[in-house]
Amino acid sequence: xxxxxxxxxxxxxxxxxxxxxxxxxxxxxxxxxxxxxxxxxxxxxxxxxxxxxxxxxxxxxxxxxxxxxxxxxxxxxxxxxxxxxxxxxxxxxxxxxxxxxxxxxxxxxxxxxxxxxxxxxxxxxxxxxxxxxxxxxxxxxxxxxxxxxxxxxxxxxxxxxxxxxxxxxxxxxxxxxxxxxxxxxxxxxxxxxxxxxxxxxxxxxxxxxxxxxxxxxxxxxxxxxxxxxxxxxxxxxxxxxxxxxxxxxxxxxxxxxxxxxxxxxxxxxxxxxxxxxxxxxxxxxxxxxxxxxxxxxxxxxxxxxxxxxxxxxxxxxxxxxxxxxxxxxxxxxxxxxxxxxxxxxxxxxxxxxxxxxxxxxxxxxxxxxxxxxxxxxxxxxxxxxxxxxxxxxxxxxxxxx
Numbered sequence: 001x002x003x004x005x006x007x008x009x010x011x012x013x014x015x016x017x018x019x020x021x022x023x024x025x026x027x028x029x030x031x032x033x034x035x036x037x038x039x040x041x042x043x044x045x046x047x048x049x050x051x052x053x054x055x056x057x058x059x060x061x062x063x064x065x066x067x068x069x070x071x072x073x074x075x076x077x078x079x080x081x082x083x084x085x086x087x088x089x090x091x092x093x094x095x096x097x098x099x100x101x102x103x104x105x106x107x108x109x110x111x112x113x114x115x116x117x118x119x120x121x122x123x124x125x126x127x128x129x130x131x132x133x134x135x136x137x138x139x140x141x142x143x144x145x146x147x148x149x150x151x152x153x154x155x156x157x158x159x160x161x162x163x164x165x166x167x168x169x170x171x172x173x174x175x176x177x178x179x180x181x182x183x184x185x186x187x188x189x190x191x192x193x194x195x196x197x198x199x200x201x202x203x204x205x206x207x208x209x210x211x212x213x214x215x216x217x218x219x220x221x222x223x224x225x226x227x228x229x230x231x232x233x234x235x236x237x238x239x240x241x242x243x244x245x246x247x248x249x250x251x252x253x254x255x256x257x258x259x260x261x262x263x264x265x266x267x268x269x270x271x272x273x274x275x276x277x278x279x280x281x282x283x284x285x286x287x288x289x290x291x292x293x294x295x296x297x298x299x300x301x302x303x304x305x306x307x308x309x310x311x312x313x314x315x316x317x318x319x320x321x322x323x324x325x326x327x328x329x330x331x332x333x334x335x336x337x338x339x340x341x342x343x344x345x346x347x348x349x350x351x352x353x354x355x356x357x358x359x360x361x362x363x364x365x366x367x368x369x370x371x372x373x374x375x376x377x378x379x380x381x382x383x384x385x386x387x388x389x390x391x392x393x394x395x396x397x398x399x400x401x
Contacts, residue, residue, distance in 0.1 A: 018072050032076045040069040041080045048087050054095050057088070078238055113331075113356040117260060119212075119312040120344075121271040121299040127318035128270040129155050129210050131344040133176040134169065134318075136206035138349025139266045143205035145178040148195045150187060150214045156180065169346065178208070186220020189252035193259050200263050203362050207260075210270040213300045215256070222302065225249045257308050264358045271305075273297040273314055299327060310334060310356070318343040 021037050022030040044066065051057040060066060073081040118135065120128045133155075136145045149155050158176050160166050166175045179202070183195050192215050199207050216222045226245035233241030242248065260267050276295040284293060297314055299305070306312040310331040314321040321328060322338045330338065333355045337348055 018068065018075070021072050021076070032072075034076060037069075037072050037076045038080070041073050041077075041084065044069060044073075044084055045087060048084070048091055051091060051095075054092070057092060057095065061088075075238075111356060112359045113310065116265070116356055116358045117267045117269065117309045118352075119269045119271055119299070119301075119305060119309040120315055121273040121297070121301075121313065122315045123273055123275075123297065126273075126316050127343075128315065130158060130174055131315055131318045132208045132210065132268040132270055133158055133174075133178065134343075134345045135349035135352070136178070136208055136266070136268060137176055138346035138351075139353040140205040141350070141353070144202060145176070145206045145208065146181060146199045146202060146204040147178050147208040147210055148181045148183050148192070148199065150183045150209075150211055150218070153182075155208075155210045179204075185214075185218065186224075187214035187218035188220050188225060189215055189222065189249075189256040191220075193252075193256040196256070196259050200259075200265075200362060203263075204265055206266045206268065208268045208270070211272060212269040212305075213272040215253070216301045222249050222253060225252075253302055261308070263362055266353070266358060269301075269305075269309075272300045274300055303327075311352075313338075315344065320344060 018032075021033055021040075023033040044060065047060045048057070051060060061070065070081065070084065073084065118132075120132055122128050133145070133147075147155055158174055159178065159180075160175045164175060166177050181195050181199060183191060192209070192212075196207065196209075214221055226249050229242050229245035229248060233243045233245065274297065276298045277292050278295065280289050280291060280293050284290075299312075299314075306327045306329055309329070311334050312327065312329050313323070314328060319340055319342065320330075320338050322330065322335065322340050324330065324335075334352055337351045337355070338344075342348075
């Protein structure tokens with residue numbers, strides 16, 4: 001039987017609000033009358049196409065009837081709801097228009113690197129935490145250092161006990177001055193972002209996150225979120241959803257990285273690395289290499305994290321690998337300060353701080369900065385559920401500006 005000839009499944013009405021979309025008869029429970037839903041969807045599409053400004057566009061989803069029609073499309077034929085969202089998205093962005101040219105200025109180039117993120121990778125006991133604190137001490141020059149601790153207090157082995165004083169670095173008893181924020185599971189990007197926001201209110205010179213691997217592979221991290229999204233999509237009898245599970249995960253991770261690059265601070269991420277071994281491939285076997293191939297250590301983190309870092313290096317005993325082979329990388333201005341036989345120390349941190357002073361704002365507000373951002377924020381709210389009412393609110397605020 002051709003796909004188009006197969007009988008459509010009986011999709012029962014999800015709510016009494018959809019009574020006008022019920023198929024007449026004595027069926028219990030009632031089923032959808034798809035032509036009624038289709039007529040309502042066509043009317044909504046026509047309204048979107050004919051809207052002349054953001055105010056009219058907002059009016060389309062402001063009424064109770066429109067909200068019921070949108071929800072009916074979502075329950076009965078999700079493809080129609082997706083098509084409406086796509087058209088609404090395109091129209092809203094078009095109406096937002098270009099950002100006024102008066103917001104741009106031409107000025108002489110001055111070093112202003114906002115991505116002052118350093119990734120220190122290595123297996124357990126490779127010196128990540130101590131190296132991060134030594135670099136931070138040199139960068140801070142007496143200002144505040146905050147460490148977000150996901151390791152159940154392990155980083156505090158480098159904090160002074162009662163009665164101890166912190167002086168010059170002592171390799172036998174390394175002690176540092178720093179504050180901590182404890183971060184417990186779930187290790188979702190949103191919770192990391194909330195912890196970073198809390199740290200930003202104290203305006204530290206350096207933020208250390210020890211460790212950042214949990215955001216990817218820890219309980220409630222990216223991998224757990226992706227698996228849950230996949231399971232939710234597979235369990236949806238009507239189809240739809242994110243069958244690969246990465247859409248919301250990557251969006252959340254992107255917001256976390258935006259937070260880390262927003263403020264005028266240095267960020268040091270401690271990241272676990274694990275040794276990767278694999279069977280030899282065909283080319284290697286042909287070249288005489290057989291058995292297990294050791295690819296060395298690879299970081300356990302988001303696959304694109306290295307692109308956000310001005311320095312992303314494997315360290316051993318506190319000494320950097322200084323490699324630019326993927327996934328490792330380092331900015332040329334920092335590379336000249338590193339040497340594979342020299343430990344990362346306070347002097348290295350001071351020189352990195354001289355190389356690039358971070359710029360940015362300590363403003364914590366999440367409010368959109370212009371009309372384009374306002375529409376984007378409204379569209380994100382639309383996608384997250386309770387679509388029509390929250391979208392109407394957001395766009396109404398924009399149309400009143």
